[in-house]
Amino acid sequence: xxxxxxxxxxxxxxxxxxxxxxxxxxxxxxxxxxxxxxxxxxxxxxxxxxxxxxxxxxxxxxxxxxxxxxxxxxxxxxxxxxxxxxxxxxxxxxxxxxxxxxxxxxxxxxxxxxxxxxxxxxxxxxxxxxxxxxxxxxxxxxxxxxxxxxxxxxxxxxxxxxxxxxxxxxxxxxxxxxxxxxxxxxxxxxxxxxxxxxxxxxxxxxxxxxxxxxxxxxxxxxxxxxxxxxxxxxxxxxxxxxxxxxxxxxxxxxxxxxxxxxxxxxxxxxxxxxxxxxxxxxx
Amino acid sequence: xxxxxxxxxxxxxxxxxxxxxxxxxxxxxxxxxxxxxxxxxxxxxxxxxxxxxxxxxxxxxxxxxxxxxxxxxxxxxxxxxxxxxxxxxxxxxxxxxxxxxxxxxxxxxxxxxxxxxxxxxxxxxxxxxxxxxxxxxxxxxxxxxxxxxxxxxxxxxxxxxxxxxxxxxxxxxxxxxxxxxxxxxxxxxxxxxxxxxxxxxxxxxxxxxxxxxxxxxxxxxxxxxxxxxxxxxxxxxxxxxxxxxxxxxxxxxxxxxxxxxxx
Numbered sequence: 001x002x003x004x005x006x007x008x009x010x011x012x013x014x015x016x017x018x019x020x021x022x023x024x025x026x027x028x029x030x031x032x033x034x035x036x037x038x039x040x041x042x043x044x045x046x047x048x049x050x051x052x053x054x055x056x057x058x059x060x061x062x063x064x065x066x067x068x069x070x071x072x073x074x075x076x077x078x079x080x081x082x083x084x085x086x087x088x089x090x091x092x093x094x095x096x097x098x099x100x101x102x103x104x105x106x107x108x109x110x111x112x113x114x115x116x117x118x119x120x121x122x123x124x125x126x127x128x129x130x131x132x133x134x135x136x137x138x139x140x141x142x143x144x145x146x147x148x149x150x151x152x153x154x155x156x157x158x159x160x161x162x163x164x165x166x167x168x169x170x171x172x173x174x175x176x177x178x179x180x181x182x183x184x185x186x187x188x189x190x191x192x193x194x195x196x197x198x199x200x201x202x203x204x205x206x207x208x209x210x211x212x213x214x215x216x217x218x219x220x221x222x223x224x225x226x227x228x229x230x231x232x233x234x235x236x237x238x239x240x241x242x243x244x245x246x247x248x249x250x251x252x253x254x255x256x257x258x259x260x261x262x263x264x265x266x267x268x269x270x271x272x273x274x275x276x277x278x279x280x281x282x283x
Numbered sequence: 284x285x286x287x288x289x290x291x292x293x294x295x296x297x298x299x300x301x302x303x304x305x306x307x308x309x310x311x312x313x314x315x316x317x318x319x320x321x322x323x324x325x326x327x328x329x330x331x332x333x334x335x336x337x338x339x340x341x342x343x344x345x346x347x348x349x350x351x352x353x354x355x356x357x358x359x360x361x362x363x364x365x366x367x368x369x370x371x372x373x374x375x376x377x378x379x380x381x382x383x384x385x386x387x388x389x390x391x392x393x394x395x396x397x398x399x400x401x402x403x404x405x406x407x408x409x410x411x412x413x414x415x416x417x418x419x420x421x422x423x424x425x426x427x428x429x430x431x432x433x434x435x436x437x438x439x440x441x442x443x444x445x446x447x448x449x450x451x452x453x454x455x456x457x458x459x460x461x462x463x464x465x466x467x468x469x470x471x472x473x474x475x476x477x478x479x480x481x482x483x484x485x486x487x488x489x490x491x492x493x494x495x496x497x498x499x500x501x502x503x504x505x506x507x508x509x510x511x512x513x514x515x516x517x518x519x520x521x522x523x524x525x526x527x528x529x530x531x532x533x534x535x536x537x538x539x540x541x542x543x544x545x546x
Binding site for chain 2: 031032035036039040042043046047049050053054057058061062098175189192193195196199200203204207208209210215216220
Protein backbone atom coordinates (compact mmCIF):
# COMPACT_ATOMS: atom_id res chain seq x y z
CA UNK A 1 0.00 0.00 0.00
CA UNK A 2 2.84 2.33 0.93
CA UNK A 3 4.55 1.61 -2.40
CA UNK A 4 1.34 2.42 -4.31
CA UNK A 5 1.00 5.76 -2.52
CA UNK A 6 4.68 6.50 -3.08
CA UNK A 7 4.37 5.74 -6.80
CA UNK A 8 1.22 7.80 -7.03
CA UNK A 9 2.99 10.81 -5.55
CA UNK A 10 5.89 10.25 -7.90
CA UNK A 11 3.46 10.03 -10.83
CA UNK A 12 2.00 13.45 -10.03
CA UNK A 13 5.46 14.92 -9.41
CA UNK A 14 6.66 13.66 -12.78
CA UNK A 15 3.54 14.92 -14.53
CA UNK A 16 4.29 18.35 -13.08
CA UNK A 17 7.88 18.18 -14.33
CA UNK A 18 6.83 17.06 -17.83
CA UNK A 19 4.08 19.69 -17.97
CA UNK A 20 6.71 22.34 -17.23
CA UNK A 21 8.99 20.95 -19.93
CA UNK A 22 6.07 20.93 -22.36
CA UNK A 23 5.38 24.57 -21.54
CA UNK A 24 9.06 25.46 -22.03
CA UNK A 25 9.06 23.72 -25.40
CA UNK A 26 5.89 25.55 -26.39
CA UNK A 27 7.24 28.95 -25.45
CA UNK A 28 10.81 28.64 -26.74
CA UNK A 29 9.96 29.87 -30.22
CA UNK A 30 6.68 31.51 -31.11
CA UNK A 31 6.75 30.74 -34.84
CA UNK A 32 7.27 26.98 -34.59
CA UNK A 33 4.80 26.55 -31.80
CA UNK A 34 2.10 28.51 -33.63
CA UNK A 35 2.73 26.29 -36.65
CA UNK A 36 2.65 23.07 -34.57
CA UNK A 37 -0.49 24.21 -32.82
CA UNK A 38 -2.29 25.21 -36.01
CA UNK A 39 -1.24 22.08 -37.89
CA UNK A 40 -2.42 19.75 -35.12
CA UNK A 41 -5.69 21.63 -34.77
CA UNK A 42 -6.16 21.57 -38.53
CA UNK A 43 -5.44 17.86 -38.73
CA UNK A 44 -7.93 17.10 -36.00
CA UNK A 45 -10.60 19.32 -37.50
CA UNK A 46 -10.03 17.92 -41.01
CA UNK A 47 -10.41 14.36 -39.73
CA UNK A 48 -13.94 15.04 -38.47
CA UNK A 49 -15.11 17.79 -40.83
CA UNK A 50 -16.06 15.42 -43.65
CA UNK A 51 -18.53 13.46 -41.52
CA UNK A 52 -19.77 16.67 -39.90
CA UNK A 53 -20.55 18.17 -43.31
CA UNK A 54 -22.30 14.97 -44.38
CA UNK A 55 -24.43 15.07 -41.22
CA UNK A 56 -25.33 18.69 -41.99
CA UNK A 57 -26.19 17.96 -45.62
CA UNK A 58 -28.34 14.91 -44.83
CA UNK A 59 -29.63 16.13 -41.44
CA UNK A 60 -27.90 13.21 -39.76
CA UNK A 61 -26.55 9.83 -40.77
CA UNK A 62 -29.00 6.90 -40.72
CA UNK A 63 -30.65 6.79 -37.30
CA UNK A 64 -28.23 9.44 -35.96
CA UNK A 65 -29.42 13.03 -35.91
CA UNK A 66 -27.03 15.87 -36.74
CA UNK A 67 -26.33 16.57 -33.07
CA UNK A 68 -25.92 12.90 -32.22
CA UNK A 69 -23.19 12.78 -34.87
CA UNK A 70 -21.72 15.96 -33.39
CA UNK A 71 -21.58 14.32 -29.97
CA UNK A 72 -19.87 11.23 -31.36
CA UNK A 73 -17.32 13.35 -33.21
CA UNK A 74 -16.71 15.40 -30.06
CA UNK A 75 -16.18 12.20 -28.08
CA UNK A 76 -13.80 10.76 -30.69
CA UNK A 77 -11.95 14.05 -30.87
CA UNK A 78 -11.61 14.19 -27.09
CA UNK A 79 -10.17 10.67 -27.06
CA UNK A 80 -7.57 11.84 -29.58
CA UNK A 81 -6.84 14.80 -27.34
CA UNK A 82 -6.47 12.64 -24.22
CA UNK A 83 -4.20 10.25 -26.09
CA UNK A 84 -2.09 13.20 -27.09
CA UNK A 85 -2.24 14.63 -23.54
CA UNK A 86 -0.95 11.53 -21.75
CA UNK A 87 1.00 9.76 -24.46
CA UNK A 88 2.60 12.44 -26.60
CA UNK A 89 6.24 12.62 -27.66
CA UNK A 90 6.15 9.22 -29.39
CA UNK A 91 4.82 7.24 -26.43
CA UNK A 92 1.68 6.48 -28.44
CA UNK A 93 3.94 5.79 -31.43
CA UNK A 94 5.94 3.31 -29.37
CA UNK A 95 7.29 1.43 -32.40
CA UNK A 96 9.45 4.46 -33.20
CA UNK A 97 11.08 4.39 -29.76
CA UNK A 98 11.58 0.62 -29.89
CA UNK A 99 12.70 0.50 -33.51
CA UNK A 100 15.20 3.33 -33.09
CA UNK A 101 16.65 1.89 -29.92
CA UNK A 102 15.40 4.85 -27.90
CA UNK A 103 13.77 2.51 -25.38
CA UNK A 104 17.25 2.30 -23.81
CA UNK A 105 16.80 5.93 -22.71
CA UNK A 106 13.74 4.85 -20.73
CA UNK A 107 15.18 1.59 -19.44
CA UNK A 108 18.22 3.23 -17.82
CA UNK A 109 16.07 5.46 -15.64
CA UNK A 110 15.87 4.51 -11.94
CA UNK A 111 12.14 3.90 -11.97
CA UNK A 112 9.72 1.28 -13.29
CA UNK A 113 9.16 1.24 -17.07
CA UNK A 114 5.41 1.72 -16.68
CA UNK A 115 5.95 4.90 -14.70
CA UNK A 116 8.24 6.32 -17.38
CA UNK A 117 5.82 5.46 -20.16
CA UNK A 118 2.93 6.93 -18.21
CA UNK A 119 4.68 10.24 -17.59
CA UNK A 120 7.19 10.97 -20.38
CA UNK A 121 4.48 11.76 -22.90
CA UNK A 122 2.51 14.14 -20.67
CA UNK A 123 1.96 17.27 -22.74
CA UNK A 124 -1.00 19.35 -21.50
CA UNK A 125 -0.10 22.50 -23.42
CA UNK A 126 0.70 20.89 -26.73
CA UNK A 127 -2.37 18.59 -26.59
CA UNK A 128 -4.72 21.47 -25.94
CA UNK A 129 -5.03 22.11 -29.71
CA UNK A 130 -6.86 18.77 -29.97
CA UNK A 131 -8.49 18.70 -26.55
CA UNK A 132 -10.23 22.07 -26.75
CA UNK A 133 -12.16 21.44 -30.02
CA UNK A 134 -13.29 18.06 -28.60
CA UNK A 135 -14.59 19.66 -25.41
CA UNK A 136 -16.29 22.38 -27.44
CA UNK A 137 -18.02 19.85 -29.72
CA UNK A 138 -19.30 17.79 -26.75
CA UNK A 139 -20.56 20.90 -24.99
CA UNK A 140 -22.25 22.18 -28.18
CA UNK A 141 -23.97 18.83 -28.88
CA UNK A 142 -25.11 18.42 -25.25
CA UNK A 143 -26.54 21.93 -25.36
CA UNK A 144 -28.31 21.33 -28.69
CA UNK A 145 -29.68 17.95 -27.61
CA UNK A 146 -30.93 19.51 -24.34
CA UNK A 147 -29.05 16.88 -22.38
CA UNK A 148 -29.11 17.41 -18.63
CA UNK A 149 -26.19 15.33 -17.44
CA UNK A 150 -26.76 13.55 -14.13
CA UNK A 151 -23.94 12.42 -11.86
CA UNK A 152 -24.45 8.86 -13.15
CA UNK A 153 -24.24 10.03 -16.75
CA UNK A 154 -21.02 11.95 -16.05
CA UNK A 155 -19.57 8.89 -14.36
CA UNK A 156 -20.46 6.74 -17.37
CA UNK A 157 -18.88 9.35 -19.65
CA UNK A 158 -15.65 9.41 -17.62
CA UNK A 159 -15.51 5.60 -17.39
CA UNK A 160 -16.08 5.19 -21.11
CA UNK A 161 -13.57 7.90 -22.00
CA UNK A 162 -10.90 6.36 -19.78
CA UNK A 163 -11.65 2.94 -21.28
CA UNK A 164 -11.45 4.31 -24.84
CA UNK A 165 -8.06 5.92 -24.15
CA UNK A 166 -6.74 2.75 -22.49
CA UNK A 167 -8.00 0.69 -25.42
CA UNK A 168 -6.41 3.00 -27.98
CA UNK A 169 -3.01 3.08 -26.26
CA UNK A 170 -3.12 -0.70 -25.72
CA UNK A 171 -3.87 -1.17 -29.41
CA UNK A 172 -0.88 1.04 -30.22
CA UNK A 173 1.40 -0.95 -27.89
CA UNK A 174 0.11 -4.25 -29.24
CA UNK A 175 1.07 -3.41 -32.83
CA UNK A 176 4.08 -1.28 -31.85
CA UNK A 177 5.61 -4.30 -30.07
CA UNK A 178 6.29 -5.77 -33.50
CA UNK A 179 9.28 -3.40 -33.63
CA UNK A 180 11.01 -5.61 -31.04
CA UNK A 181 11.27 -8.28 -33.72
CA UNK A 182 11.53 -6.04 -36.81
CA UNK A 183 13.07 -2.73 -35.66
CA UNK A 184 13.58 -1.28 -39.12
CA UNK A 185 10.51 -2.38 -41.03
CA UNK A 186 8.11 -1.92 -38.09
CA UNK A 187 9.58 1.41 -36.93
CA UNK A 188 6.67 3.34 -38.42
CA UNK A 189 3.92 0.76 -37.77
CA UNK A 190 2.51 2.81 -34.89
CA UNK A 191 1.96 5.82 -37.14
CA UNK A 192 0.06 3.57 -39.59
CA UNK A 193 -2.15 2.15 -36.83
CA UNK A 194 -2.68 5.60 -35.30
CA UNK A 195 -3.70 6.92 -38.69
CA UNK A 196 -6.13 3.99 -38.96
CA UNK A 197 -7.77 4.96 -35.69
CA UNK A 198 -7.86 8.66 -36.60
CA UNK A 199 -9.41 8.10 -40.02
CA UNK A 200 -12.07 5.56 -39.15
CA UNK A 201 -13.15 6.71 -35.67
CA UNK A 202 -15.55 9.31 -37.06
CA UNK A 203 -18.13 7.01 -38.65
CA UNK A 204 -21.30 5.68 -37.03
CA UNK A 205 -21.42 1.96 -37.77
CA UNK A 206 -25.19 1.32 -37.53
CA UNK A 207 -26.67 -0.62 -40.42
CA UNK A 208 -23.32 -1.75 -41.74
CA UNK A 209 -22.56 -5.31 -42.76
CA UNK A 210 -22.21 -7.36 -39.52
CA UNK A 211 -18.84 -8.78 -40.64
CA UNK A 212 -17.53 -5.24 -41.18
CA UNK A 213 -18.89 -4.08 -37.81
CA UNK A 214 -17.37 -7.16 -36.14
CA UNK A 215 -14.00 -6.35 -37.71
CA UNK A 216 -14.22 -2.72 -36.59
CA UNK A 217 -14.77 -3.90 -33.02
CA UNK A 218 -12.12 -6.62 -32.91
CA UNK A 219 -9.34 -6.52 -35.52
CA UNK A 220 -9.43 -2.75 -35.61
CA UNK A 221 -11.40 -1.57 -32.56
CA UNK A 222 -12.35 1.91 -33.82
CA UNK A 223 -15.97 1.33 -32.82
CA UNK A 224 -14.95 1.77 -29.18
CA UNK A 225 -13.46 5.21 -29.79
CA UNK A 226 -16.75 6.89 -30.56
CA UNK A 227 -19.61 4.80 -31.86
CA UNK A 228 -20.31 2.34 -28.98
CA UNK A 229 -19.77 4.85 -26.12
CA UNK A 230 -21.81 7.54 -27.90
CA UNK A 231 -24.71 5.11 -28.45
CA UNK A 232 -24.73 4.30 -24.77
CA UNK A 233 -24.37 7.90 -23.56
CA UNK A 234 -27.04 9.23 -25.91
CA UNK A 235 -29.52 6.56 -24.84
CA UNK A 236 -29.65 4.95 -28.27
CA UNK A 237 -28.84 1.64 -26.64
CA UNK A 238 -30.19 1.37 -23.11
CA UNK A 239 -28.90 -2.09 -22.28
CA UNK A 240 -26.43 -2.30 -19.39
CA UNK A 241 -24.15 -4.22 -21.73
CA UNK A 242 -23.61 -1.14 -23.91
CA UNK A 243 -22.34 0.88 -20.92
CA UNK A 244 -19.76 -1.71 -19.92
CA UNK A 245 -18.86 -2.94 -23.40
CA UNK A 246 -16.02 -0.41 -23.90
CA UNK A 247 -14.41 -0.93 -20.44
CA UNK A 248 -14.63 -4.69 -20.98
CA UNK A 249 -12.95 -4.42 -24.41
CA UNK A 250 -10.30 -2.12 -22.91
CA UNK A 251 -9.41 -4.70 -20.24
CA UNK A 252 -9.10 -7.44 -22.88
CA UNK A 253 -6.96 -5.29 -25.19
CA UNK A 254 -4.74 -4.21 -22.28
CA UNK A 255 -4.09 -7.82 -21.23
CA UNK A 256 -3.25 -8.76 -24.80
CA UNK A 257 -0.89 -5.85 -25.29
CA UNK A 258 0.88 -6.40 -21.93
CA UNK A 259 1.43 -10.03 -22.88
CA UNK A 260 2.84 -9.13 -26.29
CA UNK A 261 4.90 -6.17 -25.07
CA UNK A 262 6.51 -8.19 -22.26
CA UNK A 263 7.36 -10.95 -24.71
CA UNK A 264 9.02 -8.36 -26.94
CA UNK A 265 10.79 -6.79 -23.99
CA UNK A 266 12.28 -10.16 -23.02
CA UNK A 267 13.66 -10.45 -26.53
CA UNK A 268 14.99 -6.88 -26.34
CA UNK A 269 16.78 -7.76 -23.09
CA UNK A 270 18.67 -10.48 -24.99
CA UNK A 271 19.34 -8.70 -28.29
CA UNK A 272 19.19 -4.95 -27.54
CA UNK A 273 19.07 -2.58 -30.46
CA UNK A 274 21.42 -3.03 -33.40
CA UNK A 275 20.37 0.34 -34.75
CA UNK A 276 21.77 2.50 -31.99
CA UNK A 277 25.11 3.93 -33.00
CA UNK A 278 27.40 6.74 -31.93
CA UNK A 279 26.09 8.74 -34.90
CA UNK A 280 22.67 8.92 -33.35
CA UNK A 281 19.69 6.69 -32.93
CA UNK A 282 19.55 5.10 -36.36
CA UNK A 283 22.33 2.83 -37.51
CA UNK B 284 18.31 9.34 -74.36
CA UNK B 285 18.44 5.60 -73.88
CA UNK B 286 20.93 5.96 -71.00
CA UNK B 287 18.66 8.56 -69.36
CA UNK B 288 15.70 6.20 -69.67
CA UNK B 289 17.75 3.40 -68.12
CA UNK B 290 18.64 5.61 -65.15
CA UNK B 291 15.01 6.47 -64.53
CA UNK B 292 13.91 2.91 -65.08
CA UNK B 293 16.46 1.71 -62.53
CA UNK B 294 15.27 4.32 -60.02
CA UNK B 295 11.69 3.10 -60.41
CA UNK B 296 12.78 -0.52 -59.97
CA UNK B 297 14.90 0.23 -56.89
CA UNK B 298 12.11 2.22 -55.31
CA UNK B 299 9.55 -0.53 -56.01
CA UNK B 300 11.77 -3.22 -54.49
CA UNK B 301 12.64 -1.02 -51.49
CA UNK B 302 9.01 -0.33 -50.69
CA UNK B 303 8.48 -4.08 -50.21
CA UNK B 304 11.91 -5.13 -48.94
CA UNK B 305 12.36 -2.39 -46.35
CA UNK B 306 8.79 -2.43 -45.21
CA UNK B 307 7.21 -5.89 -45.34
CA UNK B 308 4.39 -4.53 -43.17
CA UNK B 309 3.07 -2.42 -46.04
CA UNK B 310 0.07 -4.76 -46.12
CA UNK B 311 -1.23 -3.02 -42.99
CA UNK B 312 -1.58 0.18 -45.01
CA UNK B 313 -3.58 -1.75 -47.57
CA UNK B 314 -5.75 -3.18 -44.81
CA UNK B 315 -6.51 0.37 -43.69
CA UNK B 316 -7.44 1.38 -47.21
CA UNK B 317 -9.67 -1.67 -47.58
CA UNK B 318 -11.49 -0.88 -44.34
CA UNK B 319 -11.92 2.73 -45.46
CA UNK B 320 -13.42 1.85 -48.83
CA UNK B 321 -15.75 -0.79 -47.35
CA UNK B 322 -16.89 1.66 -44.70
CA UNK B 323 -17.55 4.43 -47.22
CA UNK B 324 -19.42 2.13 -49.63
CA UNK B 325 -21.68 1.00 -46.78
CA UNK B 326 -22.13 4.58 -45.59
CA UNK B 327 -23.27 5.80 -49.03
CA UNK B 328 -25.78 2.96 -49.24
CA UNK B 329 -27.26 3.97 -45.89
CA UNK B 330 -27.20 7.72 -46.59
CA UNK B 331 -28.65 7.67 -50.08
CA UNK B 332 -31.39 5.20 -49.22
CA UNK B 333 -33.49 8.10 -47.94
CA UNK B 334 -31.93 10.83 -50.12
CA UNK B 335 -31.94 9.71 -53.72
CA UNK B 336 -32.25 13.31 -54.97
CA UNK B 337 -28.58 14.36 -55.22
CA UNK B 338 -28.30 15.88 -58.71
CA UNK B 339 -25.92 14.09 -61.06
CA UNK B 340 -24.79 11.65 -58.40
CA UNK B 341 -27.03 8.61 -58.07
CA UNK B 342 -25.96 5.83 -55.73
CA UNK B 343 -24.40 3.65 -58.45
CA UNK B 344 -22.16 6.52 -59.60
CA UNK B 345 -21.25 7.45 -56.06
CA UNK B 346 -20.14 3.89 -55.35
CA UNK B 347 -18.01 3.84 -58.52
CA UNK B 348 -16.58 7.25 -57.54
CA UNK B 349 -15.50 5.93 -54.13
CA UNK B 350 -14.07 2.67 -55.48
CA UNK B 351 -12.04 4.42 -58.20
CA UNK B 352 -10.93 7.05 -55.71
CA UNK B 353 -9.40 4.30 -53.55
CA UNK B 354 -7.92 2.49 -56.55
CA UNK B 355 -6.15 5.69 -57.63
CA UNK B 356 -5.56 6.98 -54.08
CA UNK B 357 -1.78 7.12 -54.54
CA UNK B 358 -2.09 9.13 -57.75
CA UNK B 359 -4.60 11.51 -56.16
CA UNK B 360 -2.56 11.98 -52.97
CA UNK B 361 0.67 12.26 -55.01
CA UNK B 362 3.14 12.03 -52.12
CA UNK B 363 6.90 11.84 -52.56
CA UNK B 364 9.69 11.29 -50.03
CA UNK B 365 10.81 14.92 -50.29
CA UNK B 366 9.73 15.99 -46.81
CA UNK B 367 11.12 12.79 -45.24
CA UNK B 368 14.45 13.53 -46.87
CA UNK B 369 14.44 16.99 -45.25
CA UNK B 370 13.82 15.33 -41.92
CA UNK B 371 16.48 12.61 -42.11
CA UNK B 372 18.98 14.79 -43.95
CA UNK B 373 19.26 12.57 -47.04
CA UNK B 374 18.36 15.58 -49.20
CA UNK B 375 22.02 16.66 -49.02
CA UNK B 376 23.23 13.59 -50.89
CA UNK B 377 20.39 13.94 -53.37
CA UNK B 378 21.78 17.27 -54.50
CA UNK B 379 25.04 15.55 -55.37
CA UNK B 380 23.43 13.05 -57.73
CA UNK B 381 23.53 13.72 -61.48
CA UNK B 382 19.75 13.92 -61.71
CA UNK B 383 17.26 16.74 -61.30
CA UNK B 384 15.99 16.82 -57.71
CA UNK B 385 12.30 16.78 -58.70
CA UNK B 386 12.91 13.96 -61.17
CA UNK B 387 14.53 11.76 -58.53
CA UNK B 388 11.60 12.01 -56.16
CA UNK B 389 9.01 11.71 -58.90
CA UNK B 390 10.51 8.51 -60.30
CA UNK B 391 10.85 7.02 -56.86
CA UNK B 392 7.19 7.79 -56.30
CA UNK B 393 6.36 5.97 -59.54
CA UNK B 394 8.22 2.94 -58.18
CA UNK B 395 6.05 2.78 -55.07
CA UNK B 396 2.98 3.17 -57.27
CA UNK B 397 3.79 0.01 -59.21
CA UNK B 398 3.73 -1.98 -55.96
CA UNK B 399 0.50 -0.37 -54.82
CA UNK B 400 -1.05 -0.97 -58.21
CA UNK B 401 -0.19 -4.68 -58.25
CA UNK B 402 -0.96 -5.49 -54.62
CA UNK B 403 -3.96 -3.27 -53.97
CA UNK B 404 -5.43 -1.29 -56.86
CA UNK B 405 -5.73 -4.11 -59.38
CA UNK B 406 -7.21 -6.63 -56.90
CA UNK B 407 -9.66 -3.97 -55.66
CA UNK B 408 -10.71 -3.16 -59.24
CA UNK B 409 -11.33 -6.86 -59.91
CA UNK B 410 -13.26 -7.24 -56.64
CA UNK B 411 -15.51 -4.25 -57.49
CA UNK B 412 -18.43 -6.38 -58.79
CA UNK B 413 -18.20 -8.57 -55.68
CA UNK B 414 -18.72 -5.45 -53.58
CA UNK B 415 -21.75 -4.56 -55.69
CA UNK B 416 -19.93 -1.74 -57.50
CA UNK B 417 -19.48 -1.27 -61.24
CA UNK B 418 -15.77 -0.43 -61.55
CA UNK B 419 -15.90 0.56 -65.22
CA UNK B 420 -16.08 4.13 -66.56
CA UNK B 421 -19.39 5.61 -67.63
CA UNK B 422 -18.50 5.23 -71.34
CA UNK B 423 -15.44 4.87 -73.52
CA UNK B 424 -14.97 8.65 -73.90
CA UNK B 425 -15.01 9.13 -70.15
CA UNK B 426 -12.49 6.30 -69.79
CA UNK B 427 -10.15 7.91 -72.33
CA UNK B 428 -10.51 11.39 -70.89
CA UNK B 429 -9.98 10.01 -67.39
CA UNK B 430 -6.50 8.87 -68.40
CA UNK B 431 -5.67 12.39 -69.62
CA UNK B 432 -7.22 13.88 -66.51
CA UNK B 433 -5.36 11.63 -64.05
CA UNK B 434 -2.04 12.58 -65.69
CA UNK B 435 -2.93 16.25 -65.29
CA UNK B 436 -4.01 15.52 -61.71
CA UNK B 437 -0.58 14.05 -60.97
CA UNK B 438 1.06 17.15 -62.46
CA UNK B 439 -1.01 19.43 -60.22
CA UNK B 440 -0.43 17.10 -57.24
CA UNK B 441 3.34 17.17 -57.72
CA UNK B 442 3.31 20.95 -58.01
CA UNK B 443 1.40 21.14 -54.70
CA UNK B 444 3.86 18.68 -53.14
CA UNK B 445 6.88 20.78 -54.10
CA UNK B 446 5.06 23.96 -53.14
CA UNK B 447 4.51 22.64 -49.62
CA UNK B 448 8.11 21.41 -49.42
CA UNK B 449 9.44 24.82 -50.46
CA UNK B 450 7.06 26.39 -47.93
CA UNK B 451 8.67 24.28 -45.18
CA UNK B 452 12.02 25.89 -46.02
CA UNK B 453 10.49 29.34 -46.32
CA UNK B 454 8.76 29.06 -42.94
CA UNK B 455 11.79 27.35 -41.40
CA UNK B 456 9.57 24.78 -39.73
CA UNK B 457 9.75 21.05 -39.14
CA UNK B 458 8.84 19.18 -42.38
CA UNK B 459 6.54 16.95 -40.31
CA UNK B 460 4.21 19.92 -39.76
CA UNK B 461 3.92 20.67 -43.45
CA UNK B 462 3.51 16.98 -44.21
CA UNK B 463 0.56 16.69 -41.81
CA UNK B 464 -1.13 19.85 -43.06
CA UNK B 465 -0.73 18.73 -46.67
CA UNK B 466 -2.25 15.30 -45.93
CA UNK B 467 -5.16 16.72 -43.96
CA UNK B 468 -6.04 19.41 -46.48
CA UNK B 469 -5.54 17.10 -49.45
CA UNK B 470 -7.87 14.42 -48.10
CA UNK B 471 -10.63 16.90 -47.31
CA UNK B 472 -10.42 19.40 -50.18
CA UNK B 473 -9.64 17.08 -53.08
CA UNK B 474 -13.02 15.37 -52.81
CA UNK B 475 -11.27 12.01 -52.82
CA UNK B 476 -12.82 10.72 -49.60
CA UNK B 477 -16.13 12.59 -49.65
CA UNK B 478 -17.29 13.88 -53.06
CA UNK B 479 -17.52 17.68 -53.14
CA UNK B 480 -21.10 17.40 -54.46
CA UNK B 481 -22.14 16.03 -51.06
CA UNK B 482 -20.93 19.07 -49.13
CA UNK B 483 -23.65 21.41 -47.79
CA UNK B 484 -24.24 25.14 -48.39
CA UNK B 485 -22.79 25.05 -51.93
CA UNK B 486 -19.37 24.55 -50.35
CA UNK B 487 -18.54 21.88 -52.90
CA UNK B 488 -19.01 24.32 -55.78
CA UNK B 489 -16.57 26.74 -54.15
CA UNK B 490 -14.02 24.02 -53.37
CA UNK B 491 -14.18 22.71 -56.95
CA UNK B 492 -12.37 25.90 -58.04
CA UNK B 493 -9.37 25.20 -55.81
CA UNK B 494 -6.28 23.34 -57.06
CA UNK B 495 -6.92 20.41 -54.69
CA UNK B 496 -10.09 19.58 -56.66
CA UNK B 497 -7.96 19.26 -59.80
CA UNK B 498 -6.11 16.37 -58.15
CA UNK B 499 -9.12 14.27 -57.15
CA UNK B 500 -12.59 15.52 -57.82
CA UNK B 501 -12.13 16.35 -61.53
CA UNK B 502 -10.73 12.99 -62.74
CA UNK B 503 -13.29 11.12 -60.64
CA UNK B 504 -16.14 13.20 -62.02
CA UNK B 505 -14.99 12.46 -65.56
CA UNK B 506 -14.75 8.73 -64.81
CA UNK B 507 -18.29 8.67 -63.45
CA UNK B 508 -19.79 10.37 -66.48
CA UNK B 509 -19.37 14.15 -66.33
CA UNK B 510 -19.03 15.01 -70.03
CA UNK B 511 -18.00 18.63 -69.48
CA UNK B 512 -14.49 17.66 -70.57
CA UNK B 513 -13.49 21.07 -71.90
CA UNK B 514 -14.03 23.06 -68.73
CA UNK B 515 -12.83 20.29 -66.40
CA UNK B 516 -9.59 19.62 -68.28
CA UNK B 517 -9.06 23.37 -68.80
CA UNK B 518 -9.21 23.90 -65.05
CA UNK B 519 -6.59 21.20 -64.53
CA UNK B 520 -4.30 22.63 -67.24
CA UNK B 521 -4.71 26.11 -65.75
CA UNK B 522 -3.64 24.93 -62.28
CA UNK B 523 -0.83 22.75 -63.62
CA UNK B 524 0.71 25.63 -65.62
CA UNK B 525 0.18 28.26 -62.94
CA UNK B 526 1.47 26.15 -60.06
CA UNK B 527 4.53 24.84 -61.90
CA UNK B 528 5.52 28.35 -63.00
CA UNK B 529 5.28 29.51 -59.42
CA UNK B 530 6.82 26.40 -57.84
CA UNK B 531 9.92 26.51 -60.04
CA UNK B 532 10.67 30.09 -59.04
CA UNK B 533 9.76 29.52 -55.42
CA UNK B 534 11.88 26.37 -55.10
CA UNK B 535 14.89 28.03 -56.76
CA UNK B 536 14.68 30.93 -54.32
CA UNK B 537 14.27 28.66 -51.27
CA UNK B 538 16.71 25.79 -51.89
CA UNK B 539 19.68 27.98 -51.01
CA UNK B 540 18.10 28.79 -47.65
CA UNK B 541 17.73 25.16 -46.61
CA UNK B 542 19.06 24.46 -43.14
CA UNK B 543 19.46 20.96 -41.73
CA UNK B 544 20.38 20.15 -38.17
CA UNK B 545 21.06 16.51 -37.32
CA UNK B 546 19.84 14.12 -39.95
